[in-house]
Amino acid sequence: MNGCEHKSCGSKEPVWLPSCFEGRERGLKAHPYCSECGLVKNLSSIRPRNIGFYMNVIAELGKRHKIAQVQTRLIAQEMERLALDDKYGLDRQQQDKLFLGIVTRILNVSARTVSELL
Secondary structure (H helix, E strand, O other): OOOOOOOEOOOOOOEEEEEEEOOEEEEEEEEOEEOOOOOEOOOOOOOOOOHHHHHHHHHHHHHHOOOOHHHHHHHHHHHHHOOOOOOOOOOHHHHHHHHHHHHHHHOOOOHHHHHHHO
16 A cells, blocks of 8 residues: 655644544544645544554454464464554554455454454
8 A cells, every 4th residue: 555654744833624523523632644645533432553453453353263374374464564554544443354355364253253343
């Protein structure tokens, strides 16, 4: 997706955008953006997760189903390639959707089984 390391514009130059909290609009809020690529940081109330969370989900799946180390490595590489830990460009729902697609494609498990662990 995006290979940028994201450098925040700081508090002096934010972009004012509509803000939502728990599904309700709360007016405008200052959103920082990346001074390198211009991507606006996601400030939703549902924070993105770290890669470690998803690796723990894979470990839990490994307790329930037989998963080879190669499959775990393929999933990790795909998460890295898709920049699943990009806190600027993705929210938690987008992360979960990408992770679900990766895992169901590489492993022979249902989407429901993976969703239960998220």
